[in-house]
Amino acid sequence: MEKLRVCVMFGGASSEHEVSLKSAASVLSNIDTQRYEVYKIAISKEGGWYFYDGEAEGLSLLNDAENWTMDRAMISPDREEKAILRLTESGIQRYPIDVVFPVLHGKNGEDGTVQGLLELAGIPYVGSKVIGSAVCMDKCMAKTVFRYAGIPQANWVELKRGEEKIQEIEETLGYPCFVKPANAGSSVGITKAHNREELEAGIQVAFKEDYKILVEEMMYGTEVECSVMGNLNPVAAEVLGEIAPAAEFYDYDAKYNNAASILTIPADVKPEHAEKLRNFAVKAYKACECRGLSRVDFFLNKETGDMYLNEINTLPGFTSISMYAKLWGASGLPYSELVDRLLDLAMEVD
Ligand SMILES: Nc1ncnc2c1ncn2[C@@H]1O[C@H](COP(=O)(O)OP(=O)(O)O)[C@@H](O)[C@H]1O
Ligand SMILES: [Mg+2]
Helix, strand or coil: CCCEEEEEEEECCCCCHHHHHHHHHHHHHHCCCCCEEEEEEEECCCCCEEECCCCHHHHHHHHCHHHCCCCEEEECCCCCCCEEEEEECCEEEEEECCEEEECCCCCCCCCCHHHHHHHHHCCCECCCCHHHHHHHHEHHHHHHHHHHCCCCECCEEEEECCCCCHHHHHHHCCCCEEEEECECCCCCCCEEECCHHHHHHHHHHHHHHCCEEEEEECCCCEEEEEEEEECCCCEECCCCEEEECCCCCCCHHHHHCCCCCEEECCCCCCHHHHHHHHHHHHHHHHHCCCCEEEEEEEEECCCCCCEEEEEEECCCCCCCCCHHHHHHHHCCCCHHHHHHHHHHHHHCCC
16 A cells, blocks of 8 residues: 655744644654654754654754754645655755644644645645635634534623723623733733733733733633544544643643643543533534644633633644643543544545
């Protein structure tokens, strides 16, 4: 059998560059090389594209800017060139590919941009298409879709640069509240405001990341996450996960550096609450036109059963010990089979 030629992309001009390198190291160490011919494109923080022919273990070294000495590589939007074009000293080398796995998080990877290039190129890829990626990347757009889909969520107020809404925020949301850039990821630019002074400071911080931000009412409850997979008929993993952040909220440091943040799998939630969460997760996934995979994150009040959708991550952290994969693992689907399934889904036509 001919091997399927897979291009794994990682790094990226994103605040989640390092996280992507970790996710990709897991994919590369677990992908079935009997089945797939694997090619790798490494994207620098500056957005340079390179042909990576090293091992998975070498990816952590790429954190160092001076290690970016590989040949340049690109994927052309030209449909007659479904290949990686490697620019070597002696000319262009072509590596035809059948499918791309963009293991990229956040801006310039999870937001519809890379997906747009791959649409032009006519190359199938893992995950959501342009629309689902772009909608879920923009928290205001995603929340507008959740509202029309009838999915419960925190109240929120949108601000574009130059708008003044302190009074409206205080009246409708109160304190504490959360201030977020519309396009964020990994908690970058997110703060919790306990009073007007912190709110004003938080708004400044969020506007450093984006021209559009949102302020949300504080949700009390546990953070519960659900892994969803599929195209037009998605399914939620049986097992849910729960997070107890080590910090006051799940900020960047609590996510990636603080071992005291605890993931509980399976989540300690009542079966009837779990069932409702899984249904909302699938409903939200469909409403946002997600494809392939997404992790859908909620706040749950365990006593009352009140549940609120927080966000959908269309390319969630994807190491073998990340929540997304662990929930599938606990539901009976091991990591390397998860990768197979996602590649199969990528090759499906809607
Ligand atoms: N409305 C809210 N109420 C309580 N905690 C929140 C709220 N919004 C965000 N948080 C906390 O901040 C973290 C990051 O916010 P989130 O919207 O998930 O941003 P990101 O896209 O960066 O993951 C959440 O995991 C949670 O701990
Ligand atoms: Mg989040």
